[in-house]
Amino acid sequence: MLSLPKILFLVVLAAGAWFAWRWIKRVGEVRRVDRRQAEALDPKAEVTVRCRTCGTYVVAGAGSCGRGDCPYGRG
Numbered sequence: 001m002l003s004l005p006k007i008l009f010l011v012v013l014a015a016g017a018w019f020a021w022r023w024i025k026r027v028g029e030v031r032r033v034d035r036r037q038a039e040a041l042d043p044k045a046e047v048t049v050r051c052r053t054c055g056t057y058v059v060a061g062a063g064s065c066g067r068g069d070c071p072y073g074r075g
Helices: 004-041
Strands: 048-050 057-059
Touching: none
Parallel strands: none
Antiparallel strands: 048 057
16 A cells, blocks of 8 residues: 555656656757757868969959969959
């Protein structure tokens, strides 16, 4: 037969398990969000091409470097 202390113990045990489950799920969600944010902040590589005139690498579609013979337009 269940006495009052046993019932209270079971209620406290169930509440503790429920709070522990919520905490574990919350930690997992925070880790997923942090991982997504870290991936979003991760810089992406840009495509570069070698300049035929001076040999340096510039971002594709970049403007002129200022040299008169620059193939990427006038600055």
